[in-house]
Each structure stands twice: as C-alpha cells, then as structure tokens.
Amino acid sequence: MKRTALCDLHVASGARMVEFAGYEMPVQYPLGVMKEHLWTRENAGLFDVSHMGQVILRGENVKAALEAILPVDVLGLAEGTQRYGMFTTDKGGITDDLMFANWGEEIFMVVNAGCKEQDFAYLQSTLVGCEVEIVNDRSLLAIQGPKAREVFARMVPDAATMTFMQSEKMSWQGVELWISCSGYTGEDGYEVSVPNEHAEDFVNALLAFEEVEWIGLGARDSLRLEAGLCLYGHDIDTTTTPVEASLNWAIQKVRRLEGDRAGGFPGADIILAQFADKPARKRVGFLADGRAPVREGVEIVNASGEVKGVVTSGGFSPTLAKPIVMAYVAAQSLDSSEALFANVRGKSIPLTQTSMPFVPSRYYRG
Numbered sequence: 001m002k003r004t005a006l007c008d009l010h011v012a013s014g015a016r017m018v019e020f021a022g023y024e025m026p027v028q029y030p031l032g033v034m035k036e037h038l039w040t041r042e043n044a045g046l047f048d049v050s051h052m053g054q055v056i057l058r059g060e061n062v063k064a065a066l067e068a069i070l071p072v073d074v075l076g077l078a079e080g081t082q083r084y085g086m087f088t089t090d091k092g093g094i095t096d097d098l099m100f101a102n103w104g105e106e107i108f109m110v111v112n113a114g115c116k117e118q119d120f121a122y123l124q125s126t127l128v129g130c131e132v133e134i135v136n137d138r139s140l141l142a143i144q145g146p147k148a149r150e151v152f153a154r155m156v157p158d159a160a161t162m163t164f165m166q167s168e169k170m171s172w173q174g175v176e177l178w179i180s181c182s183g184y185t186g187e188d189g190y191e192v193s194v195p196n197e198h199a200e201d202f203v204n205a206l207l208a209f210e211e212v213e214w215i216g217l218g219a220r221d222s223l224r225l226e227a228g229l230c231l232y233g234h235d236i237d238t239t240t241t242p243v244e245a246s247l248n249w250a251i252q253k254v255r256r257l258e259g260d261r262a263g264g265f266p267g268a269d270i271i272l273a274q275f276a277d278k279p280a281r282k283r284v285g286f287l288a289d290g291r292a293p294v295r296e297g298v299e300i301v302n303a304s305g306e307v308k309g310v311v312t313s314g315g316f317s318p319t320l321a322k323p324i325v326m327a328y329v330a331a332q333s334l335d336s337s338e339a340l341f342a343n344v345r346g347k348s349i350p351l352t353q354t355s356m357p358f359v360p361s362r363y364y365r366g
Helices: 007-012 033-042 062-067 113-126 148-155 157-161 196-207 217-226 268-276 331-336
Strands: 016-020 023-028 044-048 053-058 082-088 094-102 106-111 131-135 138-144 167-172 175-180 189-195 212-214 281-288 299-302 307-317 322-330 340-344 347-354
Touching: 007 016, 007 023, 023 033, 023 217, 033 044, 033 212, 033 217, 044 148, 044 196, 044 217, 053 062, 053 113, 062 106, 094 113, 106 113, 113 131, 138 148, 138 196, 148 157, 148 189, 148 196, 157 167, 189 196, 196 212, 217 307, 217 322, 281 307, 281 331, 281 340, 307 340, 322 331
Parallel strands: 044 212
Antiparallel strands: 016 023, 044 138, 053 106, 053 131, 082 094, 094 106, 138 189, 167 175, 175 189, 281 322, 281 347, 299 307, 299 340, 307 322, 340 347
C-alpha cells in the first residue's frame, strides 16, 4: 500500500489504519466514528485527503481544451474561484468527478484517489499542446466545521474573508499554501495543499488548537452522506449520467441546449436530451423508519414487492439520529408517489422521500 506523508503521524495519534484506494489511510481515531462526526458538526475536524490526485494544467488554450472534455463552464469561471465538474463518456456516463480552480494562467484540479491514474492519462492524451503537471510532493488536508474558519484564520489571517468556492495561494510561515474554501461535509471550511516537507508542522500547529481533532474516513463518509454528496464508484459511475444523478445544477446554462457554448463534450447528445426528456431513474434521498441502517445494494420495492430502485449510499445519521438513504429509483414510481420500502433481509422498511442535503449546508458565502 502507498502511504501519505502523514501516515506515521496518524499511527502515533492512535488511528486505525485500513486500505483505501491503494493507500494506508486512517478510518477512525480513539474518539470513534460517531464522536468524530459530531465533533465536526460542532467544532473543527481535520482530514488527511492526500491520497487524492492533484494536477496543474497550463497552456495558451488550456481552458478551451478543458471545456471540450467537461460538461461545465470552464471559460466563464472567474479567476480565483473553483467549480465542480466531471469527466463523461460518449454514452453519457461519468468516469470521475472533480474540482478545478482558475488560477489565471493555470488550472488547478483535484481528482479522486481511485481514478487519478486514469484521469492523469486522459488529461495528457486529450489536452493536446497543454502541460499536465502531476503534483506528487504536496499533501492535501481539509479542515471543516463551524469553528474551522475562526481557527484557520489564527494561522492564515487572509483566509478569514474567503467565501465558498474561492481558491487562492497564501502563505504560512513562509510556506506557500494552496487554499480553497470548500469541502466534503456540508460545513464551512477549507481544503489546503501544503508541501510534504512542511505538512507535519502545519498539522501539529492546527491540532494545537483545542477546537481541532483528527477525523477519519468513517466519519468523512457519514458527513458527506448527510450533505447529500455523491461518492464516485457508489452514487455515480460510468453507468450513471449527470442528470440521472441529480447533478443538473453542475451543468451551467451556457453548456446546455440553446446555450452559447452548448454541447461539444463527450456524451452531450445523451446528457442534454435528458434535461427535456426525463431519464428513467433519478438519484433521490429517503429517511428510513426505525434505527437500523439501510446499506448500499439494498433493493427499493413497492407495496407489491416489485423492485423500483437500489440504494447506493446509506447509513445511520448521527446528526438526525435516524437512517438516511441515497438511491436510484424509477422516475415513474417517484412521479406516482407510490409507497416505497427498503427490502432489508426480507423485511420491508418504510421510506419517506426527502430533499437533499439531509442536513442543511453551512457554506460561507459572505
């Protein structure tokens, strides 16, 4: 297994380490998953996400070249801001989702750990005439929670005024940080890229604040589920289109039919047609009766036992103190508002459709 630059620090902090996307990663610390989750909702949680892929793109026409392979508005993204995007196939499926920032002459991109090698190869093969610099010498951290901004501003005062989806380069003790005001928890906070040789000092400085605790992959997953966010390989993959995944918001009007720069990306004909002709299924959220979690792979059925969908992410919500579910369900069943159930080992658990995020997001927008 590969190791992040902070692996030894995780072990020294009492983390339980597991394999994740080819890396040895902390799934939880002595605090435990439930308390780590609630700590992040109430204080400031610190996550090591250095396994994810970081890449810088350069070139005279890099933005136009990138827009040709993403179904989102790249050319219209303001400098110093970032945007959510995805790579799509000719059949409209999703090969990965990502974040990319406009740094003026450069584009900074972060991709998922399990997909990064294929993503890097794809960028190198499609962005003809552009430089694709794979960043291997920097760690990536996230500090999230209602106290994250206050704490982080003690170290990097200029970050205090950053708003959701801003992305800037700043300095801490002479070390260049790449900071974005974003995250994967629904909470306010930052993601920070820091050189490996300074990562441990930077982390120790954060952990010295009583508001900050290490948070592992277990709580990271339950937090992102409460935030209604997709996990690649589970809620989205090559068999799901952005519209099926309820990611319509991520495709700006300029790239849709009748937009000034409509289509032109892989799978555009299939994806854009679904805005008018609804897909046969949609990703939706449910609350489940009782307290038993409803896990990925559980079938969604109607009162007659007919299969109408499948759970892609599910678990017990520590914040709501009840089970929550994301699932793909037949649009016909959703339109008819028929009663739906999770078929858990032969037992029908009543489901109530609800809007997502399950827990309201608290991004700072100024």
